[in-house]
Amino acid sequence: MSAWDPDVYLKFGxxxxxxxxxxxxxxxxxxxxxxxxxxxxxxxxxxLIASRYPNADILGVDSDEAMLAKARAExxxxxxxxxxFETWTPHQAPDLIYTNAALHWAADPLAVAARLFQSLxxxxxxxxxxxxxxxxxxxxxxxAAAQDGPWAEKLRDAFQPLMLGAQxxxxxxxxxxxxxxxxxxxxxxxxxxxxxxxxWISGSALRPYFARLRGNERTGFEADLAARLRRAYPPEIDGxxxxxxxxxxxxxxxxx
Amino acid sequence: MSAWDPDVYLKFGxxxxxxxxxxxxxxxxxxxxxxxxxxxxxxxxxxLIASRYPNADILGVDSDEAMLAKARAExxxxxxxxxxFETWTPHQAPDLIYTNAALHWAADPLAVAARLFQSLxxxxxxxxxxxxxxxxxxxxxxxAAAQDGPWAEKLRDAFQPLMLGAQxxxxxxxxxxxxxxxxxxxxxxxxxxxxxxxxWISGSALRPYFARLRGNERTGFEADLAARLRRAYPPEIDGxxxxxxxxxxxxxxxxx
Numbered sequence: 001m002s003a004w005d006p007d008v009y010l011k012f013g014x015x016x017x018x019x020x021x022x023x024x025x026x027x028x029x030x031x032x033x034x035x036x037x038x039x040x041x042x043x044x045x046x047x048l049i050a051s052r053y054p055n056a057d058i059l060g061v062d063s064d065e066a067m068l069a070k071a072r073a074e075x076x077x078x079x080x081x082x083x084x085f086e087t088w089t090p091h092q093a094p095d096l097i098y099t100n101a102a103l104h105w106a107a108d109p110l111a112v113a114a115r116l117f118q119s120l121x122x123x124x125x126x127x128x129x130x131x132x133x134x135x136x137x138x139x140x141x142x143x144a145a146a147q148d149g150p151w152a153e154k155l156r157d158a159f160q161p162l163m164l165g166a167q168x169x170x171x172x173x174x175x176x177x178x179x180x181x182x183x184x185x186x187x188x189x190x191x192x193x194x195x196x197x198x199x200w201i202s203g204s205a206l207r208p209y210f211a212r213l214r215g216n217e218r219t220g221f222e223a224d225l226a227a228r229l230r231r232a233y234p235p236e237i238d239g240x241x242x243x244x245x246x247x248x249x250x251x252x253x254x255x256x
Numbered sequence: 257m258s259a260w261d262p263d264v265y266l267k268f269g270x271x272x273x274x275x276x277x278x279x280x281x282x283x284x285x286x287x288x289x290x291x292x293x294x295x296x297x298x299x300x301x302x303x304l305i306a307s308r309y310p311n312a313d314i315l316g317v318d319s320d321e322a323m324l325a326k327a328r329a330e331x332x333x334x335x336x337x338x339x340x341f342e343t344w345t346p347h348q349a350p351d352l353i354y355t356n357a358a359l360h361w362a363a364d365p366l367a368v369a370a371r372l373f374q375s376l377x378x379x380x381x382x383x384x385x386x387x388x389x390x391x392x393x394x395x396x397x398x399x400a401a402a403q404d405g406p407w408a409e410k411l412r413d414a415f416q417p418l419m420l421g422a423q424x425x426x427x428x429x430x431x432x433x434x435x436x437x438x439x440x441x442x443x444x445x446x447x448x449x450x451x452x453x454x455x456w457i458s459g460s461a462l463r464p465y466f467a468r469l470r471g472n473e474r475t476g477f478e479a480d481l482a483a484r485l486r487r488a489y490p491p492e493i494d495g496x497x498x499x500x501x502x503x504x505x506x507x508x509x510x511x512x
Contacts, residue, residue: 025281166444167498174446174494182444184500188422190436238430242423244440 020045020100023129032095038085039102043071050077093121104130110172123256132248141228158208169250178252186244196241197229276301276356279385288351294341295358299327306333349377360386366428379512388504397484414464425506434508442500452497453485
């Protein structure tokens with residue numbers, strides 16, 4: 001898992017927080033006591049959780065210290081501790097494990113989801129959201145640009161995406177007895193300016209690629225990708241670009 | 257537009273009301289005075305609107321008298337009047353026009369959406385939701401079954417679906433100066449029992465097909481389609497069937 005750049009990430013915070021809010025809105029718990037925000041990043045989602053559940057004990061967990069420092073600086077009513085969600089286990093059984101835009105970085109997201117569900121207290125819920133754009137034009141362009149240049153060798157294993165959709169998460173959690181609420185949403189982002197899609201994905205999906213390139217190679221890769229993205233997402237007459245961004249949501253509730 | 261069967265439709269009311277609620281939740285108005293629920297059906301959505309805006313004057317409009325009778329019997333805090341949304345125009349400029357799962361029956365949904373937006377009061381909003389499954393396996397199976405039997409001639413023009421997605425609605429409303437919030441969602445319905453997908457679509461998308469067939473022809477068409485749907489949506493080991501149902505949402509706000 002590569003480190004996030006909090007400033008690039010937060011540049012689009014408003015729109016990205018929409019998914020966090022949509023996920024939280026469907027959590028069917030009125031007063032969970034112990035909540036974990038797993039992969040809490042800079043604490044945006046943790047602040048949302050605290051606003052819905054002001055009396056809960058909330059623990060934010062992230063593997064990135066820069067993110068945790070940012071989260072602590074926001075004075076959210078929560079504790080924060082470092083941890084890698086691939087291996088992290090709760091100190092006590094949580095009533096709610098909330099994990100927004102994080103699980104897809106795991107080598108085996110379904111196994112992590114199953115393990116998290118099983119760690120819940122009776123009556124608890126796991127709420128997860130992951131982006132799912134691997135088969136969409138943005139990611140097709142990313143992979144094509146990566147393969148089609150002198151940087152191909154360096155980018156060969158930059159990111160091996162798992163093609164997991166809504167039904168995969170449902171199929172992993174249903175056999176554990178979870179009551180499920182599963183959906184996927186494509187938010188139509190209406191972006192301003194040139195190369196808007198490139199800028200959007202620079203803070204997230206592109207980071208493992210950028211991390212492997214320096215100088216001219218990075219510039220060349222970026223220019224090649226920019227051209228592909230302009231073709232895949234041609235701007236409207238008014239100069240704005242429509243960019244559907246796909247996300248999978250699953251809420252798995254445990255019997256009391 | 258063929259008439260709905262309120263009982264079949266309401267059989268799945270709980271799950272169908274989810275989309276109505278999701279649409280309403282994003283309406284960025286705190287206290288609209290005049291609200292129209294266009295294509296209000298049996299009043300489920302009207303009741304939702306009344307619960308969010310208890311002080312508003314709400315008018316439910318539908319072309320189907322059986323639906324309006326059902327709506328009136330529910331004692332929702334609203335008035336109801338017959339009207340066809342293809343031609344219906346407001347008596348006074350509404351602050352909110354809400355139209356849930358109706359506009360897709362129009363011959364030209366984009367033209368209707370544009371006209372409705374223009375009829376809004378300053379500062380008003382148009383909130384629309386339409387199913388969008390025309391290219392999905394359920395509808396592919398429907399069209400294949402319709403073409404592939406002795407009933408083909410009768411079903412030839414049963415329903416000519418327009419392939420309109422999120423970007424089409426955005427593209428129709430943006431030039432009118434609308435501030436847009438557009439997304440599409442696939443709700444993963446987890447259905448119980450045999451031929452669950454067939455039962456699901458019998459109350460809605462299949463009605464124009466059923467309306468053209470009698471006796472053995474209808475039975476034959478239904479059996480042929482049932483077999484196709486079982487192949488397209490094989491049940492899970494636990495006997496349940498995953499059925500993603502796709503919907504497009506658009507909220508278009510007018511400057512004050």
